Amino acid sequence: MKNIKPFGPTIGKTRISRSFIKKINSEFDFKTRNKKSDYSSKLASQIKNEIKLNSNFIKKNLAKEIIINAKKFLKNEKISKIKEIRILNVWVVRQFKGEYNPIHYHEGNLSGVGYLKLPKNMTKNKEVKNKKIRTNGTIDFINGQKNFLSKSIYNVTPKIGDMYIFPNYLMHTAYPFNVEGERRSFSFNLKIIFQK
Secondary structure (H helix, E strand, O other): OEEEOOOOOOEEEEEOOHHHHHHHHHHHHHHOOOHHHEOHHHOOOEOOEEEEOOHHHHHHHHHHHHHHHHHHHHHHOOOOOEEEEEEEEEEEEEEOOOOEEEEEOOOOOEEEEEEEEOOOOOOOOOOOOOOOOOOOOOEEEEOOOOEOOEOOEEEEOOOOOEEEEEEOOOEEEEOOOOOOOOEEEEEEEEEEEEOO
């Protein structure tokens, strides 16, 4: 776990295991066959296919790795006296050409995003070729406004297996892309219970 402080709120970056990726991808592929599993109407995104994972699956397959990384992130920030970290929800986002996630924030205390599949040449822009900064398919973390010696946007190009943990209030957005293929990620929200 590496903590990054591009501005006020800290962002933690780590890698998830191949086993984690395989389990969550398999569950998502199984769940997408059932239209009742769709979670997109409850989320901010302009994306058709999002699935909420059930608590039994999370507890059995994902909880340990998510919570271990959340504890490392908090330890790096010198946050102690934690009684419990509860997973509020985990969902998978399947994004295709033209779809995007507008600027939003989450519930709980900590949130996270991890990357499971990415299209080839996702950041390539077919319409505009003379740009140095390529934001197609990337994620922006946004805090405050631009000031002298203070950035307000931290742009990340996703890589399969990367996971980011951040405070729930940190605004973020996922940009659309214009190549064929699937950008698959998962997100989660955590509640921290402190010792009295």
